[in-house]
Amino acid sequence: MTNSAETIMIIGAGIAGIHAAEALRNEEYEGRIVLIDRDTELPYDRPPLSKEFMLGESTETDIALHTQENLEELQIDLKLGVEIVLIDSEKQSAVLSDGETINWDKLLLTTGSSLRRLPIQGSDLEGVHYLKTLSDAKAIRGNLDDIQQIAIVGAGFIGAELASSFKKLGKEVTLLERAPLPLAHILGDEMGEYFLQMHQAEGVEAIMEDTVVQFNGETQVEEVLTEKGKTIPCQAVIVGVGVIPNTALLDKELQIDRGYIVNEFGETSLPNVYAAGDCAMWPFLGNNIHIEHWDHAINHGKCVAKNMLGGEQTSYSTVPYFWSDQYDYRLQYFGHTKNWETTVLRGNVEDKEFSYFYLNKSNVIEAALLVNQPKNALAVRRLINQQKPVVPELLPNTDIKLKECMYVEVD
Amino acid sequence: MTNQTENLPLEENKYTFAAASDSVKEGEMIDIFLGKETVVLARVDGSVYAVDGICSHAYSEMVDGELEDHCLYCPLHFACFDIRDGSVLEGPAVTPLSVYDVMEQDGSIWIKALDIYGE
Known part of the structure; x- marks a missing residue:
C-alpha cells in the first residue's frame, strides 16, 4: 500500500506515539518508522504509576508496553534519550541531539504534555516530587518506608489517586487545593462536594481554597506553608497541579493554542505534519478541545496514523473518556462539557x-460521570455519541433502560 | 458445591458444576465464582462459553461489559474479546482471556476447572 522507501517520524513515544507506530504497521505500512523520545525507558503505561505501581501491586515489567524484541518485530526504529535539535519543515528533515539527521516524508507530533511546576521557595528540597514518569514514580516509592506524613498539592485526578494510594499504605495524607472544591471545574460543585467528603471520610486532611506558598526544610522537606498561614508537617510532597502541552517544536510555523491545532484528520497547518494526543487541540462537536487522557491518546494516535497513510481519511470523533480509581470508587467520565444547563442523577x-x-439546553447529554457503575459505561457512551435529546425526567428512573430515555417525536 | 456434584461422571473428568442452564439466557452472561476465580458464562447461538471474568488488560469485571453476538466488550477500556476462544478482537488488551471447557447436560452447566483447582 505504501512506498517502502518512505519515512514516518514520530516524536514522542508516549501512549499516543507508540499506538500510532503500531497502527501504521497494522495498516501494513512498509516504510521506515522512526520513534523518538527524550525518555530513556522503553515505552510503558502511565496510569498505574499513581495506583498499582505506587502500591507495589505491579512492577516495571507489568507496565511495560513493549519489549525490545516486540519493537524489532514491528520494525519500529526507537531512539530513546534523544532530543530534537532542529526541524526543517521545508526540507522535511530533523537533526537529533546524537548528531543524526532524519529525512522524513511525514511527521507526527505526539510530544505530550509537561507538568506545571510550582515556582515557589523550597521547590528544590529533597522529598518534593512530581509524578509523570516511571523514574518519578520510582523516586517516590523509593523513600516511602521512611515517610509517615505526605502532603499532596492539587486535588485533581493524580492528587486524588495518590491520596488514595498513600492512605492504603497507611500514611497520613494532607490534600491541598487552591479551588473551593476538588474537580468542580470539570464535574460541578455538587460532585466536587461529594468527592471532598469522600476524601474526608477516608481520613484525608483536605484543605481547600488555600495556596501553597513555601516548602521548608534543611535539605529535606519538613513542612508546607500556605497562604492562609497553615503549616503542614510532612516528609514528602507530591505536586500535581496540571499539565501544559509540549509545543516547543515548530512553534513559529504551526498554529498553536492550547496544543497544536489540528483538523478532524489530525493535520496541522503544515503539509505532511500531523499531531495527536495531549499535545493537540482538535475539533469535537464544533469546538476545539484538548484532552489529556489515556483513552484519547490511544484513539487519536491510531486514527491520525491511519490518515497519514493517505488512504481513506477518517475524521476523529471518539467520545472523550477517562477513568480514575480512588479508594473503593471507580470513576468513569464520558464526553466533554464546560457549560452544561442541568444535571440529572440516576442511582x-x-x-x-x-x-x-x-x-445542555436541548436535553442532549454532553457528558456523564459514572461512580461504581461500569455496567452503564457502554450504554452511556452510545447515548453521548448519538448527540440526540433525552427525556430528563426518565433518566433518574432505574426501571427504565438508558436507551429508552431517548426523546421520541410523536407524529 | 462438591455435595451437589458428588458421584457424577463429569466430576470424575474434572468438571465442576457452574450454574443451572436456565440461568444463562441466549445473548446474556452471568458471572460465577470458583475458588478465587471469577468466570463469565455466556450463551451465544445456544452454546454456553466460559471465559475469565476479569479483563486480561486491567482489573475490570467483564460481566459489567456487553455481549454483542460473540464479541465481549470490557466496560473499562473497551477491549473486545471473542467469547468463543478468548482471543483479542480489539485492544488495548493484548493477552487473550482464558477459556474453560464447557459441558451442558440435564439442565446444568459444567466447566472443566483444572486451571482453577489444579490437577
Missing part, C-alpha cells in the same frame, strides 16, 4: 453507585 449517592448526567 443512589449513598450506595456509592450512581450515574450523573450533564445536559
